[in-house]
């Protein structure tokens with residue numbers, strides 16, 4: 647299991663849709679069909695993949711503050727840089743939260 651000390655989510659209400667976050671950290675951020683960006687966990691880091699795009703079914707999770715992704719420790723600097731460069735100031739970084747993972751059944 648990849649070590650993770652931080653978690654991240656995006657406030658889609660503020661996202662400008664420029665994609666800078668994905669350019670910096672493509673393993674953590676991905677563009678959605680509606681032109682807004684969401685967070686994800688890739689299987690290569692966590693065993694199973696999940697995209698927090700409010701989609702239905704396996705591999706999808708809620709968007710916004712309810713869709714909080716783990717950040718692989720190796721990508722912390724990239725995610726912090728993404729938040730600093732984000733023109734919408736909508737990338738929210740938080741400490742790892744055991745309760746969130748418990749609620750997800752992980």
Ligand code: SF4
Pocket residue numbers: 656660661662663664665666667668675682683728731732733734735736737
């Ligand atoms: S950098 Fe910020 S505003 Fe730009 S797409 Fe990513 S989350 Fe949205």
